[in-house]
Amino acid sequence: MSNLNQLLENNRRWSDEIKDRDPDFFTELARQQTPEYLWIGCSDSRVAANTIAGLKPGEVFVHRNIANLVIHTDMNCLSVMQFAVEVLKVKHVVITGHYGCGGVVAAMEDTRHGLIDNWLRHIQDIASLYDDVLLTLPDKATRADKLCELNVIEQVINTCETTIVQDAWNRGQELAVHGLIYSINDGILRDLDITAEKWTDRKELRRRFLSSSNAAALR
Numbered sequence: 001m002s003n004l005n006q007l008l009e010n011n012r013r014w015s016d017e018i019k020d021r022d023p024d025f026f027t028e029l030a031r032q033q034t035p036e037y038l039w040i041g042c043s044d045s046r047v048a049a050n051t052i053a054g055l056k057p058g059e060v061f062v063h064r065n066i067a068n069l070v071i072h073t074d075m076n077c078l079s080v081m082q083f084a085v086e087v088l089k090v091k092h093v094v095i096t097g098h099y100g101c102g103g104v105v106a107a108m109e110d111t112r113h114g115l116i117d118n119w120l121r122h123i124q125d126i127a128s129l130y131d132d133v134l135l136t137l138p139d140k141a142t143r144a145d146k147l148c149e150l151n152v153i154e155q156v157i158n159t160c161e162t163t164i165v166q167d168a169w170n171r172g173q174e175l176a177v178h179g180l181i182y183s184i185n186d187g188i189l190r191d192l193d194i195t196a197e198k199w200t201d202r203k204e205l206r207r208r209f210l211s212s213s214n215a216a217a218l219r
Contacts (some may be wrong), residue, residue: 035061038084040077040155041096042068042103046184049096053189061088067103067151068095069122070158082164091174093159096189097152098182104148108140123147126154133210149192152179153209156194157202169198179209 018025037060039049049055049062063080070077084090097104106113107123127134130150137143156179159165168175179192194209 029058033058033061033088035059035084035088036091037061038063038081038088038090038093039096040064040068040070040081040093040159042066042098042101044098044102047096047098047182052182052187061090066116066119067101067107067123068097068155069119069151070095070155070162071122072158072162078162078164081159081162085164085168085173085175089173091176093165093175093177094180095152095155095159095178096180096182097148097155098184099145099148100184101144101148101151104151105144108144108147123151126151129154149181149209152181152192153194153206155179156196157205160196160199160205161202166199 015026035058037053037055039053039060039062041047041049041062041064043064043066049060049064050057053060061080061084063077065074065077070081072078081093084093103116103120104123106116107120108127113120127147127150130147133150134143134146137146156177159177165175165177176195176197179194180189181192182189192209194205196205
């Protein structure tokens with residue numbers, strides 16, 4: 001069995017390089033974390049928040065799970081969100097999906113995958129909700145990409161509907177919820193243009209996305 005020597009050596013090298021460039025970096029970092037962003041993303045090893053967003057340690061608070069889901073019974077995700085919103089006072093909650101998401105692709109397959117099928121059920125429900133949209137697309141790969149986007153939309157809506165975000169808006173706290181999607185093929189984050197800064201009816205968020213999506217397809 002391989003050991004962790006390479007990982008530990010990489011860490012020491014990274015730490016030395018950081019201190020060479022900025023001797024006070026870790027001293028300042030240890031004092032307090034004051035991120036403006038809560039990033040809710042996928043567990044995929046290719047989609048690391050700090051790296052693709054070009055942010056330093058301490059600048060983004062992160063929660064990741066398979067297929068970047070915000071489920072109202074997931075105490076892990078909700079606890080992270082509450083701490084970020086109520087204690088750290090983040091100004092942005094960023095739901096970030098990515099094209100080629102293995103969780104989304106697995107949810108589209110008529111195959112059992114084990115325990116994870118219970119988690120993927122949420123994505124299958126989204127596919128059912130947007131069945132009329134997905135059926136208009138020409139092939140499985142295009143439908144998978146669209147479902148990755150639709151999944152982000154629904155998680156933005158779920159986030160807006162949490163008591164945590166609702167309470168923040170009710171007390172006048174500055175907080176916006178955004179939906180982004182990342183392409184592993186070119187390394188670019190794309191804004192799905194569904195930012196909510198106060199409570200907006202979920203049907204309006206869906207309508208806005210579908211309208212802008214259709215317009216983009218015609219260009």
